[in-house]
Amino acid sequence: MTGSFAPVAQTSRDLASTSSRTAKRALIADLLRGTEPDELALVAAWLSGGVRQRRLGVGWSTLRAAGDEPAGPGATIAQVDEAFEALATTSGAGSTAVRAELLRTLWRAATPPERDFITRLVTGDLRQGALESLVADGAAEAFGVPAAALRRSAMLLGSTPAAVQLAGTAGRDGLEAVRLGLGIGVQPMLASPAPDVATAVATTGLPAVVDHKLDGIRLQVHREGDRVWLFTRSLDEISARLPGVVRQVLALPAEQLVLDAELLGLGPDGRPAPFQQIAAVAASTPAEELDPAVELQLFCFDLLHLDGEDWMDRPLHQRRARLVELLPASMVVDHVLAEDVDQAQAAFERAVADGFEGVVVKALDGPWQAGRRAAKWVKVKPRHTLDLVVLGAEWGYGRRTGWLSNLHLAARDGDRLVMVGKTFKGLTDELLRWQTERFGQLEVRRTRSTVFIRPEVVVEVAVDGVQQSTRYPGGVALRFARVVRYRPDKTAEQATSIEQVRSLWRAGGVDVEAARDAAGNDAFFEATAPADEHPGSADG
Numbered sequence: 001m002t003g004s005f006a007p008v009a010q011t012s013r014d015l016a017s018t019s020s021r022t023a024k025r026a027l028i029a030d031l032l033r034g035t036e037p038d039e040l041a042l043v044a045a046w047l048s049g050g051v052r053q054r055r056l057g058v059g060w061s062t063l064r065a066a067g068d069e070p071a072g073p074g075a076t077i078a079q080v081d082e083a084f085e086a087l088a089t090t091s092g093a094g095s096t097a098v099r100a101e102l103l104r105t106l107w108r109a110a111t112p113p114e115r116d117f118i119t120r121l122v123t124g125d126l127r128q129g130a131l132e133s134l135v136a137d138g139a140a141e142a143f144g145v146p147a148a149a150l151r152r153s154a155m156l157l158g159s160t161p162a163a164v165q166l167a168g169t170a171g172r173d174g175l176e177a178v179r180l181g182l183g184i185g186v187q188p189m190l191a192s193p194a195p196d197v198a199t200a201v202a203t204t205g206l207p208a209v210v211d212h213k214l215d216g217i218r219l220q221v222h223r224e225g226d227r228v229w230l231f232t233r234s235l236d237e238i239s240a241r242l243p244g245v246v247r248q249v250l251a252l253p254a255e256q257l258v259l260d261a262e263l264l265g266l267g268p269d270g271r272p273a274p275f276q277q278i279a280a281v282a283a284s285t286p287a288e289e290l291d292p293a294v295e296l297q298l299f300c301f302d303l304l305h306l307d308g309e310d311w312m313d314r315p316l317h318q319r320r321a322r323l324v325e326l327l328p329a330s331m332v333v334d335h336v337l338a339e340d341v342d343q344a345q346a347a348f349e350r351a352v353a354d355g356f357e358g359v360v361v362k363a364l365d366g367p368w369q370a371g372r373r374a375a376k377w378v379k380v381k382p383r384h385t386l387d388l389v390v391l392g393a394e395w396g397y398g399r400r401t402g403w404l405s406n407l408h409l410a411a412r413d414g415d416r417l418v419m420v421g422k423t424f425k426g427l428t429d430e431l432l433r434w435q436t437e438r439f440g441q442l443e444v445r446r447t448r449s450t451v452f453i454r455p456e457v458v459v460e461v462a463v464d465g466v467q468q469s470t471r472y473p474g475g476v477a478l479r480f481a482r483v484v485r486y487r488p489d490k491t492a493e494q495a496t497s498i499e500q501v502r503s504l505w506r507a508g509g510v511d512v513e514a515a516r517d518a519a520g521n522d523a524f525f526e527a528t529a530p531a532d533e534h535p536g537s538a539d540g
Contacts (some may be wrong), residue, residue: 001076003036005110008043009117015047028138032168039077040168041161041476046121046131048160052081058103058122059441062096066103075109080118098464124454125444126154126390131415131493132160145172147324153178155370158185158235181311182256185231187371189260189302193358193378193500197345200378201273201338205361209320210347211301212334213357215275215380216264218489219298219449222258223249233489245298252327259323260302260368262333262469265294271355275485284337300317301333312368316376319368384463384504386478386496387487389417392452393439396424396432404439404451409461409481413474413498417455420501421478425459431483458490459483466505474498 011031015024028047029099035043045052068312083106092100107115120126136154140147145167153175154163166174169205179187194200199209222229228246233258245263265273303323311319324332324394337359338344348359359379366376396405396498406424410417429437442453461481471476476498 002018002076003034003039005075005077007031008046008077010116012117012120013113025138026133028135029142032139032142032164035168036077037165037169040139041159041165042077042081044135044164045160048135049121049124049126049474050162051084051088051162053084053412056084056087056122058087058099059315060123060443062099062103062370063119063123065096066102066107066125069104069107072107072109074111075106075114079109079368080106098172123444124442124456130450134415135162135164135352143167143171145175148215149175154368155187155331156180156184158187163184175526180305180312182258182305183227183229185222185235185302186235186258187228187235188218188220189369189371189377190373190494191377192373193496193503194361194378194380195362195384195504196306197348197359197380198341200359200361200380201322201344203339203375204366206344206365207337207339208344209316209362209364209417210336210338210344211360211362212351212354213360214262214264214299214333215272215357216262216299218264219245219261220304221245221249221257221261221298221300223252223254225255232522234491242296244296248298248331251531254307254326256305256307257476258303258305258482259300260304261298261300264299265501266297267294269367270503278313298331299333300327300331301335304368315365315367316362317364324437325539348380350520357381384465384483385460386411386463386501387458387460387494388420389455389492389495390419390453390457390459391419391455392437392450393435394422394450400424400432404436405432407435407459407483408450408452409478410495411474411501412453412493412495417492418474418498418500420474421472421481422475423461423478423481423483425481431486432517435486443529454540455492458487458492458495460485460487463504466501468505474501476502487490 008031011027014027016026018027030042031047032040039092042052050185050323083102084104087099106118110118133151136150137147139492140150141147145299149172150163150167153166154160156178157163157166163175163178166178170177192203194203219234220231222231228239228249230242230245231237231239242263249257263278265275265278267273268498276448278294278296300323302316303319303326305311306322306326311322318333338347344359344361350358351357358379358388361378361380363376364376369376388411391408391410393404393408394406397399397402406422408419409421409423438457439451439453442457443451444454445452460483461478463482464480466476468480469475471477478501
């Protein structure tokens with residue numbers, strides 16, 4: 001039996017019409033209560049702004065090619081999912097025409113409101129404020145289960161929609177029975193940023209473990225007997241691309257194992273190679289095709305499971321001690337136990353001098369918390385870097401004519417994104433070519449000067465600091481932002497929050513109060529900001 005798609009589309013409209021989190025949660029709960037049990041995961045994914053198939057290959061050009069069919073009587077949930085599956089599995093020559101025909105077939109079943117929801121869903125323009133966390137809360141209310149139990153289950157299953165379905169079919173007992181599964185990628189634990197080592201250790205407490213922060217590919221390593229899975233930060237499984245790493249894992253004295261690790265490229269001098277030299281590993285290039293002068297090395301820093309026993313909830317000092325016993329020293333991330341701030345600062349300076357990104361300061365008593373950016377792990381870099389969402393880009397001029405150049409950058413603010421600056425600095429010709437092609441695929445609308453895209457591309461930028469701004473909605477603007485790299489391993493929900501951006505200002509990224517006193521008013525901040533950091537005019 002399958003349910004009607006109409007309530008899903010209606011709920012989406014209702015969600016967009018209210019800013020109340022409580023009201024949104026109630027709307028989601030009402031919809032989920034009336035959804036068939038075997039369709040709960042689909043509905044939860046759609047309300048979160050995603051699809052089961054992850055990528056459908058549908059953009060505005062395909063939607064335009066589908067035309068405007070007469071309105072249908074109403075689609076079912078199964079019909080929509082079947083159409084999405086067909087769209088996702090269509091490829092090769094003529095695939096655009098095939099996808100357009102698939103959409104025309106779906107349009108002949110769907111009502112106009114249903115078409116509107118599908119269009120916004122597949123173009124990433126849902127804008128209803130129902131992120132995964134809110135869908136999880138709505139499911140907890142719908143099925144009378146603790147929200148914490150549902151979230152933990154979602155982390156261990158690597159899927160909020162899967163946890164929602166479990167809550168609806170097995171209740172609290174089913175959620176609490178979920179354990180770390182071998183071969184199932186878990187959302188990674190994340191570190192919160194700090195402006196300096198002293199702030200970091202004040203957050204974690206002393207003594208603390210101070211790890212080198214590696215600029216590589218985050219890997220979650222799973223082993224069961226002779227089978228090894230390697231999951232990236234985005235939970236893509238890439239073991240086939242890394243046979244050398246698989247051999248390293250199989251040589252370890254364990255039958256069942258889950259490790260948290262980083263894959264790093266080392267140059268002939270033993271120093272870390274640039275991230276770009278190994279980034280292809282997370283895409284499609286087999287490791288054997290990389291620069292032979294770059295040695296891929298797995299560095300592990302946490303133990304989550306060992307031979308039938310979960311270690312996630314044990315304190316870090318126990319997990320780290322067992323990790324050091326289990327692995328050869330060459331596979332363990334370089335670290336020190338700092339008893340005071342001076343020792344932590346010395347570790348930071350040594351890490352930077354050796355070519356690493358900085359350090360991660362970790363509380364000794366902290367558990368491993370899947371999917372959390374917790375105060376138990378605090379990262380410190382020698383510069384301010386932010387992971388921001390690209391909202392669009394402006395066409396370049398001069399030697400950049402024909403390329404999309406000046407990026408519009410945004411931080412997370414709850415369920416929405418707020419713009420915090422622009423930059424065209426740090427973009428190589430290769431990046432300009434790449435983003436012009438990629439942004440064309442993600443386009444949602446354009447003006448004479450700017451192409452606006454689906455908010456799903458994350459870029460790491462370095463900044464000299466943050467200043468107060470009366471022109472940006474978040475109240476702050478970046479100073480001298482420049483692109484470091486794109487982050488295909490991060491989603492928009494994992495981008496830097498507006499509070500984290502503001503914390504740089506409060507931590508002294510720029511002396512706002514002194515500058516205001518000297519200038520007499522906020523005009524100082526607009527007058528001293530670089531031209532490319534200003535908001536756009538009417539075209540913005």
